[in-house]
Amino acid sequence: MKAASIRGKLLGAALCLTIQPWLLAHDLQTSAVLVDGFVVFQANYEGSEAVSFAAVSVHGPDDGNPHADAYQTGRTDAEGRFVFIPNRTGKWKVTVDDEVGHRGTQEVTITSLTEPATAAPAAPQSSGRSTTDRLVIGLSVIFGVVGLLMAFLQRRKGAVSA
Amino acid sequence: MHIADGILPVSLCVAGYAMSLTAAAIGSRKLQTEEVPRMGMLAAATFVASCVHIPIAGSSVHFGLLGLLGAMLGLRSVPVVVAVLLLQSFLFQHGGFLTLGVNALNMGAGALSGYLLWRMNRLPLGLRGFLAGFAGMMVPALLVMLEFQTAGYGRSLLVLTGVYALLGILEGGFTSMVLTFLQRTRPNMLGLATPPQSFVGVASQPEGPSA
Numbered sequence: 285m286k287a288a289s290i291r292g293k294l295l296g297a298a299l300c301l302t303i304q305p306w307l308l309a310h311d312l313q314t315s316a317v318l319v320d321g322f323v324v325f326q327a328n329y330e331g332s333e334a335v336s337f338a339a340v341s342v343h344g345p346d347d348g349n350p351h352a353d354a355y356q357t358g359r360t361d362a363e364g365r366f367v368f369i370p371n372r373t374g375k376w377k378v379t380v381d382d383e384v385g386h387r388g389t390q391e392v393t394i395t396s397l398t399e400p401a402t403a404a405p406a407a408p409q410s411s412g413r414s415t416t417d418r419l420v421i422g423l424s425v426i427f428g429v430v431g432l433l434m435a436f437l438q439r440r441k442g443a444v445s446a
Numbered sequence: 447m448h449i450a451d452g453i454l455p456v457s458l459c460v461a462g463y464a465m466s467l468t469a470a471a472i473g474s475r476k477l478q479t480e481e482v483p484r485m486g487m488l489a490a491a492t493f494v495a496s497c498v499h500i501p502i503a504g505s506s507v508h509f510g511l512l513g514l515l516g517a518m519l520g521l522r523s524v525p526v527v528v529a530v531l532l533l534q535s536f537l538f539q540h541g542g543f544l545t546l547g548v549n550a551l552n553m554g555a556g557a558l559s560g561y562l563l564w565r566m567n568r569l570p571l572g573l574r575g576f577l578a579g580f581a582g583m584m585v586p587a588l589l590v591m592l593e594f595q596t597a598g599y600g601r602s603l604l605v606l607t608g609v610y611a612l613l614g615i616l617e618g619g620f621t622s623m624v625l626t627f628l629q630r631t632r633p634n635m636l637g638l639a640t641p642p643q644s645f646v647g648v649a650s651q652p653e654g655p656s657a
Contacts, residue, residue, distance in 0.1 A: 423490050
């Protein structure tokens, strides 16, 4: 019985290690770089798969209403890139939407229309943790909640029977 | 299938929250201590399975194990679905917070349809398992398509639904294997699916001894 239990655990661990390379959740990551006055926007699913040919809309600093006419619309290329030329300084918003339920927005701050060729990239909008880390966090939360819930129900059962 | 924020109208999102939270509250009633570990294990399995994504048709699809969840937990699957989606939304940005209710409603409907199909013991055991897994994949996909249509959003959704149908066949086969195995070897593991009064008549107890 004990040997069977150990075999089961080993099998589980082996299965986890085997499927680990395919654990690529489709978190949408976006980033933007300023190059010679052009904004080069990039969108990827986690695991570096490009968000190809997805709809993109660009809103300028004065377009407070998200439903207002966009400054520019278009689609990403095969590599998930989209390029536009801002015409004023301020905070720009670039939204990418693959039209099957995944959407991401990247803010790009333009301080000058004649940026140097190697401007710092805008912060990528993602949680920054690896998929494995997030899986471990998620599983820890699930088992933690299970433990707390069992303790709570046991205590309540004890109180009722007492 | 996890809908991001900003796609659906707010009224639909609010209705989704109201319906899914009500269903989760009903599914959590009279919860017993011994039911919790199984719910936790299945929550963990669903959480991991939904992270195995398959890039296809310019997007990505993934397994959900919702049919298995529904067949093994019955109404208890709804609170599990809500908890798993909350974690996925926080940790993986799968779906938005505003659309969490609608997403939970879609996935919960998948799990419950799997549960209902699994309990139709007039059908052969393997077929019931297959249909439970297939419905667990297809019902959410069709609901998402319906919601996108309502919101006037999306492209090539029919193509994606076709992809999900193929994935549903795979998931149906897997669910059928697991449920048939459990029914024959550990039928007490399928003992949580207690039918509510409203379902009596359309569904009946599965074969084998219950817990």
